[in-house]
Amino acid sequence: MNKLVITNYEDHILEALYSDGKLSDLMLFDRQSILSNIYVGKVENIVSNIDAAFVDIGTGLPCYYSITDNKHIFLNAKKDSVLKAGDEILVQVSKDAIKTKNPVATSEIELKTENLLVNTSGRIGISGKIRKKETRDHLHQLAKRVLPDGFGCILRTVCQELPDEVVLSDLNELSEKLEQIIQTAKTRTCYSCLYKNDAEYxxxxxxxxxxxxxxxxxxxxxxxxxxxTYLSEKQITDVKLTMYNDKNCNLMTLYNLPKNLENLKKERVWMKSGAYLVIEQTEAMVVIDVNTGKSVDKHSFEEHLLRINSEAAVEVCRQLRLRNLSGIIVVDFINMKQPDSMDVIKDILEQELAKDSVPAAFVDVTKLSLVELTRKKIRKSLKEQLTK
Known part of the structure; x- marks a missing residue:
């Protein structure tokens, strides 16, 4: 059973996901996050050597904006398409400020529902988890039929199970809303917030x-x-919603979340077998070392190492979600002699990474038998949020 626990932690909203009673995912959300908000921004300055600009959206911290990766949506009169300081452009915040880095803004504006998203990319994307070519082609044609020129979309996995009418309705609704935002932007002043995203939780x-x-x-x-309100509007009936009112024992205490948060600050993570992980966050990457620790087994030594590494592969992916670790991740599993053993670990990693709501991928195994993973940077890590 999957249960989502939502409570208050300091100045954050905390969401903890439990799968069959075990904490499997944890997120802290700022109450005043600007992620996914859409603004009329003003180009503060151009930094030619990195081919980027910094765009002021009126929040006090300018957003990094790649000139080469974006098709600018100008809102001021222009005689050319060259981005210059003082230009007014339509942007959406695509990444929160992380460590010493500013928020990131993009001109690829998007709106989403639980089924799909519509954007200004001009490309139609279908979830990679939809395997059947006939289904992919059908969904592609549905989107192509209704999307305005210059608009694109990404259809989530759930779309393969939905009636065509639902997919078309969502596409039409979001396209109309996005067109309205773009038109409204032309008449609004600098720093106007044209769209405020739903609460991140x-x-x-x-x-x-x-x-x-x-x-x-x-x-x-x-x-x-x-x-x-949301469940009622969307007619979602398969999710039970409960208001917890026990004043003598709040949810933080009931689910032992303070202890879980303290453990997630530690570098060492013990596993059931007695083996453990050491997780180190550096400026450049995340490094994870797998150690046998107190683990003992009556099986052959090679089988023993495979069991530890298999357990570690699952726990590594769980810790990435719980700690919101991202960027380049290098894992040093315990060396195994059998060549096929690493293939087993790779399969486990790919299966577990697929459960992540943040894009994450297995990259490669180096000549030194180090496993390389990546996970998209979207929000601050849990450690950064807890050590403000």
Whole structure:
């Protein structure tokens, strides 16, 4: 059973996902996050040597904006398409400020539902988890039929199970809304916020609902009301919503979340077998070392190492989600002699990474038998959020 627990932690909303009673994912959300908001931005300056600009959206911290990766949506009169300081452009915040880096803005504007998203990319994307060519071709044609010129979309895995009418309705609704935002932007002043994203904890629920979420428990009245409205509007009946009201034992205490958060600050992670991980976050990458520790086994030594590494592969992916670790990740598993053993570990990693709501991938095994993974940087790591 998948249960989502939502409560307050300091100045954050904390969401903890439990799968069959075990904590499998954890997110902290800033109450005032600007992620996915859409603004009329003003180009503050151009940095030619990195082919980028910094765009002021009125929040006090300018956004990094790649000139080469974006097709600019100008809102001021222009005689050419060259981006210059002082230009007004339509942007959406695609990444939060992380460590010493500014937020990132993009001109690829997108709006989403639990089923799909519509954007200004001009490309139609289908979830890689939809394997059947006939289904992919059919969905592609559906999108092509209704999307305005210059618009694109990404259809989530759930679309393969939906009636055509639902997919078309979502595409039409989001396309009209996006067109309206673009038209409205032309008449608004600099730094105007044209679209404020739903609370991030609601976005997170949307992803997890499609992955089989069955229950939500919260002790926050405002959060309960927001979910109650959302579930009613979307006619979602397969998720149980509970308001927790015990004043003698709050949700943080009931689910032992303070201890879990303290453990997630530590470098060492013990596993059931007695083996452990050492997780180190550096400026350039995340390094994870697998150690046998106290683990003993009556099986052959090679089988023993494979069992430890298999357990570690699952735990590594779980820790990436819990700690929100991203970027380049290097894992040093215990050396195994059998060549096929690493193939087993690779399969486990790919299977576990596929459960992540943040794009993550197995990259390669180096000549030194180090495993390379990547995970997209979207938000601050848990460590950064907890050590503000």
């Amino acid at each position: 609601l976005d997170y629920f949307i992803l997890k609902h499609n992955a089989g979420l069955q229950e939500i428990v919260t002790d926050q009245k405002a959060v309960f009301d927001e979910f109650e």
